Amino acid sequence: MDITPIKLKIGDYELLPVPTGEFGLDGGAMFGTVPKVLWEKSNPADEKNRIRMEARGLLLKGKKNILIDCGNGADFIDKYGEKLGTKFAEIYKIESGGSSLLASLKKQGLSPENIDIVILTHLHFDHAGGGVTSKDGQLTPTFPNAKYYVQKRNLTVAQNPNLREKASYFAANFQPLIDAKVLVLLDGPSEIIPGISTWISNGHTEAHQMVHITDGKTTVVYCGDVVPTSSHVRLPWLMGYDLNPLLLIEEKSKYLGQAAKENAYLFFEHDPYCDLAKIKEMNGDFAVEQRYTLS
Ligand SMILES: [Zn+2]
Known part of the structure; x- marks a missing residue:
C-alpha cells in the first residue's frame, strides 16, 4: 500500500493526528455483508477474528485548539473498573501503553487545559x-x-439507547459533561467557528456529525463512523453496526460526491494504516486515489 506523508494547514490551523490507542473489533462486524475473503486481504484478523482499529482524533492547532473526537479513553484504563466495568477493556482489546490521547496531545505541546473546543461526532464509547x-x-x-x-x-438516543446500541452508549461518557455544563447541543448542520461546520448523517446512528474543515483552498472532511477506514470508501462496504444501511449508502453517496467535487481529503478515525485519502468517483461508486499520513 503506497502511503504519502504530508503536512496540512487550513487557514491558521495546523492539522495534527491524535492517535488515542489501538483496539480490536470483530472483522465481520466491521464489514457487514462483505465476505471475509475480500476484507481480510487489507485487514488481517487475529485468532479471535478481531481486526486492528485505531481511534484517531484530529487536532486543529491555532488561535483556538480544537479536538475532534476523543477515542476510548485508554489513558484511564486503570479507572475502567469504576467507569465501565473491568470486562470492557478485555472484550475490545483496549490496552494501555502505546499511543494515548494525552500522550499524543503532549507530543504536540498541549496539555488538557489548552483544549478550547471538543467536537464529538457522536457519543459511542470509542469516540467520546x-x-x-x-x-x-x-x-x-x-x-x-x-x-x-x-x-x-x-444525546437523546444516547440517553435512551435501543437494544442494538446499548453496548455503545454509556452515561459515564456524557452525563459528567452535562453536570459540568460544558456540553453544547447542536440542532442540525452547524458552523461551529468560521470554516468548521458539520454534516449530519443518520445511517450509522441518529444524528452523527461529520466535520467539514476548509479555508476555500484546502478541505478536510473528518468522517467519523460514516467512513471509518479507507476500505469503507466503497459505497456498499458498511459496518454491521450501522443502524440503517440503505440510508447510510445514500448519505455516503451524497457526502463522498461532495468531497470528491471539492478535492477534499477524507480523514479516517479507525484506519490503523493511514490517516487520510483523496478519492475519485468511479462507475457510480468511489475509490481511493491516494492514501496519506499526516506528519
Ligand atoms: Zn459509532
Missing part, C-alpha cells in the same frame, strides 16, 4: 470515552476549559 476522566473518584471532563459539541438528537 476519552472526553471524561476520573479525578478523586469523581467523573469529570478531561479538558477542563473546553466546551464539547454534539448533536442534540444524538
